[in-house]
Amino acid sequence: MSIRKGRSVTISDVAEAAGVSRAAVSKVLRNAYGVSPGMRQRVESTIEQLGYRPSVAARALRGSSYRLGLEIPYTGARFMTQIVEGAKRAVAGTPYQIILAPADGPEYDTLESLADGLVDGIIAISPLVDQAWLEDLARRVPVVMLGRHDTPAGYDTVTGDDHAGARAVMEHLLSLGHRRIAHLTEPENVTTPGSGTPHSVRLEVYRACMAEAGLADHIRVARRDVSGGDAVAAAAALLALPEPPTAIFAGHDDMAVDALAAVGRTVAVAGYDNTDLAAHPLIDLTSVDQEGVEMGAQAATMLLERLQGRTEPRHHVATTELRIRSSTAL
Amino acid sequence: MSIRKGRSVTISDVAEAAGVSRAAVSKVLRNAYGVSPGMRQRVESTIEQLGYRPSVAARALRGSSYRLGLEIPYTGARFMTQIVEGAKRAVAGTPYQIILAPADGPEYDTLESLADGLVDGIIAISPLVDQAWLEDLARRVPVVMLGRHDTPAGYDTVTGDDHAGARAVMEHLLSLGHRRIAHLTEPENVTTPGSGTPHSVRLEVYRACMAEAGLADHIRVARRDVSGGDAVAAAAALLALPEPPTAIFAGHDDMAVDALAAVGRTVAVAGYDNTDLAAHPLIDLTSVDQEGVEMGAQAATMLLERLQGRTEPRHHVATTELRIRSSTAL
DNA sequence: CCAGGTTTGGAGACCGGTTTACAGTGAGGG
DNA sequence: CCCTCACTGTAAACCGGTCTCCAAACCTGG
Numbered sequence: 001m002s003i004r005k006g007r008s009v010t011i012s013d014v015a016e017a018a019g020v021s022r023a024a025v026s027k028v029l030r031n032a033y034g035v036s037p038g039m040r041q042r043v044e045s046t047i048e049q050l051g052y053r054p055s056v057a058a059r060a061l062r063g064s065s066y067r068l069g070l071e072i073p074y075t076g077a078r079f080m081t082q083i084v085e086g087a088k089r090a091v092a093g094t095p096y097q098i099i100l101a102p103a104d105g106p107e108y109d110t111l112e113s114l115a116d117g118l119v120d121g122i123i124a125i126s127p128l129v130d131q132a133w134l135e136d137l138a139r140r141v142p143v144v145m146l147g148r149h150d151t152p153a154g155y156d157t158v159t160g161d162d163h164a165g166a167r168a169v170m171e172h173l174l175s176l177g178h179r180r181i182a183h184l185t186e187p188e189n190v191t192t193p194g195s196g197t198p199h200s201v202r203l204e205v206y207r208a209c210m211a212e213a214g215l216a217d218h219i220r221v222a223r224r225d226v227s228g229g230d231a232v233a234a235a236a237a238l239l240a241l242p243e244p245p246t247a248i249f250a251g252h253d254d255m256a257v258d259a260l261a262a263v264g265r266t267v268a269v270a271g272y273d274n275t276d277l278a279a280h281p282l283i284d285l286t287s288v289d290q291e292g293v294e295m296g297a298q299a300a301t302m303l304l305e306r307l308q309g310r311t312e313p314r315h316h317v318a319t320t321e322l323r324i325r326s327s328t329a330l
Numbered sequence: 331m332s333i334r335k336g337r338s339v340t341i342s343d344v345a346e347a348a349g350v351s352r353a354a355v356s357k358v359l360r361n362a363y364g365v366s367p368g369m370r371q372r373v374e375s376t377i378e379q380l381g382y383r384p385s386v387a388a389r390a391l392r393g394s395s396y397r398l399g400l401e402i403p404y405t406g407a408r409f410m411t412q413i414v415e416g417a418k419r420a421v422a423g424t425p426y427q428i429i430l431a432p433a434d435g436p437e438y439d440t441l442e443s444l445a446d447g448l449v450d451g452i453i454a455i456s457p458l459v460d461q462a463w464l465e466d467l468a469r470r471v472p473v474v475m476l477g478r479h480d481t482p483a484g485y486d487t488v489t490g491d492d493h494a495g496a497r498a499v500m501e502h503l504l505s506l507g508h509r510r511i512a513h514l515t516e517p518e519n520v521t522t523p524g525s526g527t528p529h530s531v532r533l534e535v536y537r538a539c540m541a542e543a544g545l546a547d548h549i550r551v552a553r554r555d556v557s558g559g560d561a562v563a564a565a566a567a568l569l570a571l572p573e574p575p576t577a578i579f580a581g582h583d584d585m586a587v588d589a590l591a592a593v594g595r596t597v598a599v600a601g602y603d604n605t606d607l608a609a610h611p612l613i614d615l616t617s618v619d620q621e622g623v624e625m626g627a628q629a630a631t632m633l634l635e636r637l638q639g640r641t642e643p644r645h646h647v648a649t650t651e652l653r654i655r656s657s658t659a660l
Numbered sequence: 661c662c663a664g665g666t667t668t669g670g671a672g673a674c675c676g677g678t679t680t681a682c683a684g685t686g687a688g689g690g
Numbered sequence: 691c692c693c694t695c696a697c698t699g700t701a702a703a704c705c706g707g708t709c710t711c712c713a714a715a716c717c718t719g720g
Contacts, residue, residue, distance in 0.1 A: 008470050010676055021700045026678060034698060057390035057447035058676035061705045065387065067448070072430075075414045076606065081406040088405070088434050097443060100402075100430035104418050113427060117387035117706085118397070118448075140338050261611050276406065281591050282612050340706055351670045356708060364668060388706035391675045447676085 009052040018046040029054060060117055066095050068303055069119035071110055071126065072102045074229065078254055078275040079292055080125075083146065086296025087123060094304065096120070108133070115141050121303040123296075127190060127197035142306035144299045149196035151315055156302045158316045160290035162198045165320035166205035166249075169270045169288060172322060173247045174213055178268060181210065182220040182238050182245035184231055184255050199251050202272065206249060220245060224255055231258035239263055247328070253278050256285055260327065268328040278325065286328040291318045339382040348376040359384060390447055396425045398633055399449035401440055401456065402432045404559065408584055408605040409622060410455075413476065416626025417453060424634060426450070438463070445471050451633040453626075457520060457527035472636035474629040479526035486632045487645045490620035492528050495650035496535035496579075499600045499618060502652060503577045504543055508598060511540065512550040512568050512575035514561055514585050529581050532602065536579060550575060554585055561588035569593055577658070583608050586615055590657065598658040608655070616658040621648040 011029075015022045020039060027035050028043040046052075056065050070087055072080050087098050099119065103110040107126040114122050121142040126134075131150050137143055138154035145157050173181050183206040185191055191200045203221065210219050222238050224231040231250070235258060238245055247268035250256035256271030260283065263269065271278060274289035298316050305314075341359075345352045350369060357365050358373040376382075386395050400417055402410050417428050429449065433440040437456040444452050451472040456464075461480050467473060468484035475487050503511050513536040515521055521530045533551065540549050552568050554561040561580070565588060568575055577598035580586035586601030590613065593599065601608060604619035628646050635644075 012676080022677080023679080023701080024699060027699090030678080032679090036698060039699080053442060053446050055391070055447040055676055056443075057387050057395065058705090059678080060387035061385070061391060061676080061707085062678045063705095065448075075418070076411040084405045084432060088432060092434065098432060098434070099448075100432065102414060102418060102428060102430065104422065104427070112383060113386075116383050117385040118395075118429075257610065264611065277607070280587065281594065342706080352707080353670055353672090353709080354668095357669085360708080362709090366668060369669080385706055388675090389708080391677085391706080392708040393675095 008055075009050045011052070011054065014043065014046050014050055014052050017050060018043050060120075064120045064307070065118065067097050067099050067119045068121045068123065068300060069114040070098055070100050071107070071114065071122065071124035072100055073107070073125050075102055076254075078277060079252060079273040081276070082273075082292025083123075083125075083296035083299070086293040086298070087300040088296075089293070090297040090300035091304070096304065098300070111137060120307055123299045123303060127195070127199075142303055144302050144306075146295065146299060147198045149198075149201060151313075153313055156299075156306070156314045156316075158295050158299045158302070158318065160198065160295065160318045161320050162201040163205055165272065165288040165290060165322075166202040167209060168320065168322040169249050169272070169286075170206060170209035172286070172324065172328065173249065173268065173270065174209070176247075176268065176328065178245075178247040179213075179215055180218045180220075180243060180245045181206075181215070181247045181249060182222060183249050183251070184222045184235055184238070184259055185224070185251040187223050187226045202249075202251055218245075224258075231255040232262045235259040235262035239267070253285060253287055256287065256327075257283060260285070265327075265330065268330050270328055274323050278323070284326040286325045287323050288320050289323050290320045294318060338385075339380045341382070341384065344373065344376050344380055344382050347380060348373050390450075394450045394637070395448065397427050397429050397449045398630060399444040399452045400428055400430050401437070401444065401452065401454035402430055403437070403455050405432055406584075408607060409582060409603040411606070412603075412622025413453075413455075413626035413629070416623040416628070417630040418626075419623070420627040420630035421634070426634065428630070441467060450637055453629045453633060457525070457529075472633055474632050474636075476625060476629060477528045479528075479531060481643075481645060483643055486629075486636070486643055488625050488629045488632070488648065489646070490528065490618075490625065490648045491650045492531040493535055495602065495618040495620060495652075496532040497539060498650065498652040499579050499602070499616075500536060500539035502616070502654065502658065503579065503598065503600065504539070506577075506598065506658065508577040509543075509545055510548045510550075510573060510575040511536075511545070511577045511579060512552060513579050513581070514552045514565055514568070514589055515554070515581040517553050517556045532581055548575075554588075561585040562592045565589040565592035569597070583615060583617055586617070586657075587613065590615070595657075595660065598660050600658055604653050608653070614656040616655045617653050618650050619653050620650045624648060 011022050011025050015025045025043055028040050059065055091098055101110055101114050107129055111124060115137055123144045125146045131152055135152055135154040143155040145155055147159055148157050149159060185203055186199045190197055191203045193200055210216055222234040224234055248259050250259050250271045253271035253273045253275040256269050259269050271285050271287040274287040277283055278285040278287040295318050302314055341352050341355050345355045355373055358370050389395055421428055431440055431444050437459055445467055453474045455476045461482055465482055465484040473485040475485055477489055478487050479489060515533055516529045520527055521533050523530055540546055552564040554564055578589050580589050580601045583601035583603045583605040586599050589599050601615050601617040604617040607613055608615040608617040625648050632644055
């Protein structure tokens with residue numbers, strides 16, 4: 001509607017056009033106290049007429065940017081679409097928006113750069129960063145971490161019940177009569193015992209279940225390639241063993257799908273996360289659902305609570321449910 | 331390294347600690363002219379010591395935020411991972427970073443909100459927004475549009491050769507002897523003839539190829555559900571026709587995968603975009619590769635050029651190549 | 661030794677909002 | 691009729707940077 005020719009409309013333009021002060025316009029914008037209905041009316045129509053939109057940068061400098069940052073560990077991680085979906089749903093109807101930050105390198109950098117005044121709060125999946133470092137970060141900007149099994153004081157966490165989920169997979173495979181069950185997981189640094197990452201827990205549960213079943217000798221752990229990110233080769237290597245496994249428990253669906261690419265329907269394969277792909281008839285992957293959408297929504301909601309003043313930490317654990325499909329029915 | 335207890339370190343803190351002016355620190359930060367080696371050294375070590383990081387908000391207000399915004403039409407669009415990958419690659423080594431903005435509602439809103447001073451440039455897939463509106467937007471912030479077949483003066487475009495790509499699919503299917511070939515595409519509003527959207531072009535080419543082959547009577551167009559976003563039902567409906575198609579040309583891989591879910595291996599299915607999923611042995615989908623990674627990289631590079639002063643528009647067309655797989659080999 | 665040019669560093673305006681402190685105004689109570 | 695107080699709206703500081711002068715110091719050659 002406006003006839004701007006390059007520069008955009010500022011709050012001063014609106015104030016001038018409406019014949020009021022900048023402060024008045026700001027009050028109207030923020031629904032702040034001390035505005036008469038008459039002025040509100042006048043200012044709002046002026047805003048409409050001029051097509052004014054407040055600058056996020058200027059707002060962020062003093063108040064808030066009304067943006068929540070969501071860190072994405074790697075492009076193409078399918079589990080993230082559930083998280084994003086949930087987060088979007090949770091902020092719908094609020095003035096907040098979700099922006100996504102792909103981690104192009106070390107997670108520290110991505111988180112720092114999000115914290116550099118760009119967003120009012122951060123949701124992140126960063127199992128590897130140091131807890132003390134995160135507590136420090138959380139002192140500057142509210143933080144919700146996904147999938148961390150620590151219980152920090154400074155930030156909130158949303159986690160799946162990895163113990164129950166992994167155990168459900170193992171019990172399912174064992175009940176089917178499998179004895180040579182292998183585990184396909186992330187590189188070493190993500191599964192350090194006791195580190196509290198989801199994959200370290202799933203690995204421990206795998207080991208424990210095998211031992212409990214008297215199958216300690218059959219424990220086989222294969223790992224995704226560090227650089228490429230592909231688990232196909234690792235799965236293929238399992239098949240080449242003298243006594244190849246009859247079932248593979250993959251740490252998440254992306255690796256499970258890679259495993260299917262390598263072993264086809266010759267070996268039972270189970271995944272984790274119940275991504276949309278798992279339900280596809282041609283994939284039809286047994287997988288653990290951990291309410292990804294709900295987790296995303298919870299995380300965003302917690303962030304909003306923090307922004308409204310909550311200071312005591314909250315820690316939410318999502319329940320898991322095993323979805324049995326044909327990939328384990330051989 | 332620093333012992334901050336809430337507020338973060340500002341440029342004033344650095345200036346004071348180093349015993350220089352704020353302007354001096356700013357110069358060092360931006361590698362600006364007029365800094366002696368001695369001062370640079372002193373300031374840099376102070377920055378290091380204090381763990382100072384410039385506020386993006388403050389920077390954006392005056393200069394640039396060093397962030398490029400990438401609009402994502404809908405969460406889970408697999409083609410986007412290629413675009414993001416390419417864009418990330420293109421900005422690697424520059425001070426710029428990519429942030430992703432999921433379009434939670436109308437694309438106008440998402441684009442506006444990106445333009446609200448958050449980013450220095452915008453990459454977007456928004457086939458539906460008005461060209462004049464985009465030209466206006468581009469007057470305020472550099473814009474690169476993906477997949478638009480218009481030739482605007484104000485913004486750059488990166489497009490695939492949809493004519494060649496769609497024709498390659500049709501020739502392939504026809505050469506296999508298929509006569510009842512259906513087209514599975516997006517809802518009406520995205521395929522308006524002459525609108526220049528990729529899907530309108532693919533649809534037109536489909537129609538033209540069918541007519542050329544004397545198969546005008548066999549033209550069948552099915553459309554994805556507007557709300558749900560699922561193409562499974564639409565594909566299933568095709569199978570229920572009195573004379574069901576023997577081949578389906580889907581507008582993109584996501585719909586092709588949906589089609590496979592509905593029709594299994596009973597009908598030949600071809601897709602578009604050659605997403606990572608298409609190459610999976612269990613999917614093994616014939617698809618058109620249009621150099622998605624390259625497109626993303628081109629788009630980001632163009633944006634960087636704009637930020638360095640280029641004003642004349644550029645329009646890049648990616649070449650396409652048909653990847654034939656077993657989904658069309660029945 | 662001096663005029664003129666080149667570095668070097670700083671003062672201060674500025675970006676576009678938010679927020680605090682305060683002045684003016686009108687109504688209600690004693 | 692005066693005083694108090696709630697209500698409106700404004701002036702101005704502020705957020706944390708960038709950028710445009712400008713002054714001082716430092717050559718350099720004649």
